[in-house]
Amino acid sequence: MTASDIALTEQAVERIHAILSNESPGAVFRVSVEGGGCSGFQYQFAVEPAAGVEDALLEQGGARVAIDPTSLGFLTGARIDFVDDLMGQSFRVENPNATASCGCGTSFAI
Template structure:
């Protein structure tokens, strides 16, 4: 059963708009997956992919047309985090403000606990 996220993870308005735009080009039922994997220069790294559907045990966040799926293992690392989308001189990217991370690298996709 897919759980619905409440205050576990938040999306900014910019992130929700960008995710909704990405999913508009996908098949109905598709989700934007946010995951945490081992690796990167700080020990853990964020991964963003589009999946055709959420897994049975995913937590699901729905906001303004955005559907975000997070697996149970990743959710433990992301509790209290905020997903943002930035478009600046350095380019466009999703960024995560994670209160659980004690440090992160300059690229913004890798962090340590």
């Protein structure tokens, strides 16, 4: 499994690039999967000063996304999008590994 097994939409690339343009050089947008949420797992998004040694790194159009090895297993084949609609702005993950998800859009089950 590598970060290339995860797709970023053009909207996600643009938003991540915009977020990172205000950070120090080498900063990354971290996507991770944590236990919790109403369906068992939840997606977490954060900005960090640098990628970790074991992180998979996805770079596209100025967007640098770091994913830890454990989270990578949950995200293989996923598509990360950024949506700006009447409900607000958010990153959304379309994950083929999820068997159920919650209405909040950040919680899922495997």
